[in-house]
Amino acid sequence: MINKNKLFLLSIISVIFLVLLAGCGNKSSSTQIEKPASNAKETKEDMKLVHDGKLTFAMSGLLKPLNYEENHKLVGFDVEIGTEIAKRIGLEPNPVTNPWETILQGLKGHKYDVIIGSMTATEERLKQVDFSIPYYISGAQIFVADKNDTIKSKDDAKDKIIGVVQASTHKEVAESLTDKVKAYPSEIFALQDLGPGRIDAVITDKIVGVSAIKEQGLKIKPIDNVLNQENIAVAINKDHQVLLDKINQAITDIMEDGTYEQISKKWFGINIMEKK
Structure with missing residues (x-):
């Protein structure tokens, strides 16, 4: 027969064993919970943002009704499109102005993340930067x-x-x-x-x-259609593929769910993505 001392000792050992098991289980669960946060951090770093958590996008601010200042605030079609793109990729919109003649230099100098200022995607500009899919057609x-x-x-x-x-x-x-x-x-x-x-x-x-x-x-x-089609797109530095992919997806989404048409009709009365 097992005496009282041995029984007490066995009980203590059992409790310690159960505590150790619970600790291992909690450690495993904690590791699993932390993984998504680590991945989210890596995704933000991959976007290579000028300001963490913000999409900083530039324009001249002198092109009414596309982008201009009103009551000390940037407004216009480009501003609303940029704001919607930022929200779709989980970032705070941060529109800024830069003189048009040096706007590409500012982008390459990492003053801002992208240009959303009615810039035409030309062959000459493509030598310096990349462009998103068009967010409107002009010409x-x-x-x-x-x-x-x-x-x-x-x-x-x-x-x-x-x-x-x-x-x-x-x-x-x-x-x-x-x-x-x-x-x-x-x-x-x-x-x-x-x-x-x-x-x-x-x-x-x-x-x-x-x-x-x-x-x-x-x-x-x-x-009829435009005589010489110009694709107006978001300009971005060439080594920012993760951010470019997210912007392209955001543009596609706002066009498919009707948001784009609402913004366009607000400023122009028509859907300016249509060729006519």
Whole structure:
């Protein structure tokens, strides 16, 4: 028979064994809980952000209604798109301004993470930085009075009077369509002449035209597709693939769930991602 002392000793050993088992179990559970936090930290580091937890995106701040200052705050289409992108990837939006002539240098110098300022993705710029998928499409487009049904494509503009801004690249496009080109000091003056019929059409940037419809209330309409498509995209440094992938996914998501169209119609009255 086991005496009382031996029974007491066995009880103590059993308790110690159970405590050790519980401790091992807790240690294992603790290790499993900590892993996601470690992975999250690694993901943030992979994005190589200028400011931890923030997406800092640059623009000129001088391109109304795309990006401009109002009551000491940056507003506009680009600002809202950048803000939505930041939120989709779990970051705080941090829009900033930089002079346009040095905006690429600022990006390469890591003053900000990306440029979301209506920058066209060109072959020349692609030598210096990478670009996201387009977040809108622009380019030269023909505008006519909304009651004009005689011009439905660029072919119909032949021999018609076309207004352009003097010394602009659109002048060359107009001259390829007609020998009746009228130069103006500004796009607005040219577009205002469409209603009274002083000219038949205007060739200007798509965004300029649709902004005039929304902001100036001009009774005009765009014709056909843009004449030379420009893909406007987010510019990012070449060694930031993780952040670029997240931005591309965010752009795709806001276009698919209807958020993009809501923002675009707020600022332009149309979905500017559409080609027409």
